[in-house]
Amino acid sequence: MPINPKTRYKNWHWGIPSTKVVQWKDPDYPDELIEIGRLAELHFKRSKAAPSQIINVSREYINRSHVAFDANHKAQRIYLYTPTEVRRAALRAFWNPRGQRYTLRELSRMAGGRHADTAQGRNSYPDVEVQPIGIFTDITYFTHKKGDDDDKGGSYYIHEFGEESGIRPILAVDAAGRFWIAGGNYTCPNPGITD
Numbered sequence: 001m002p003i004n005p006k007t008r009y010k011n012w013h014w015g016i017p018s019t020k021v022v023q024w025k026d027p028d029y030p031d032e033l034i035e036i037g038r039l040a041e042l043h044f045k046r047s048k049a050a051p052s053q054i055i056n057v058s059r060e061y062i063n064r065s066h067v068a069f070d071a072n073h074k075a076q077r078i079y080l081y082t083p084t085e086v087r088r089a090a091l092r093a094f095w096n097p098r099g100q101r102y103t104l105r106e107l108s109r110m111a112g113g114r115h116a117d118t119a120q121g122r123n124s125y126p127d128v129e130v131q132p133i134g135i136f137t138d139i140t141y142f143t144h145k146k147g148d149d150d151d152k153g154g155s156y157y158i159h160e161f162g163e164e165s166g167i168r169p170i171l172a173v174d175a176a177g178r179f180w181i182a183g184g185n186y187t188c189p190n191p192g193i194t195d
Helices: 005-012 084-094 104-111
Strands: 034-045 053-056 066-069 078-081 129-143 155-160 170-174 179-182
Touching: 005 034, 034 078, 034 155, 078 179, 084 170, 104 129, 104 170, 104 179, 129 179
Parallel strands: none
Antiparallel strands: 034 053, 034 066, 034 129, 066 078, 129 155, 129 170, 170 179
16 A cells, blocks of 8 residues: 655654655656655765765755655665756766676675565666665765754754664666665664664
């Protein structure tokens, strides 16, 4: 049974109702997603032993950059949507036209976890080729949940991937500059991301 998006949003944000619907015109994303918040930072490592690096979304683009999840997906898969300017910067920084490419399914299998695609097609990803940026360690987003400072319009939240299971997804980019999350063990129950 499909989940009512307004109810799911309100439950996820501790009782704060949604105020608008954002249209994402992208055939590779699900038709209906629930916003977690506005994307602020992506933390990753090039390898397990490497130091953490941070991709910051500049202030001028945060309100147009979204972190959202598919409430109808068994494990509530997360999607990242950024405006054209952020996608262009991602292309310049992370896409190598001559570099090795993987499908999201292949990359998810490398990462493992409940979001790893299996040979049977369970948890299938769209048919998109990507290049890995690194091991996705943390995400920072801005949102308004009940109890947040209303004068500031919300709070910044940070989620560490693999905090319980140790299974971290892979952060990737495609040839259009879109960020993708492949694999991992997270879910999005009320009221936050959980590993």
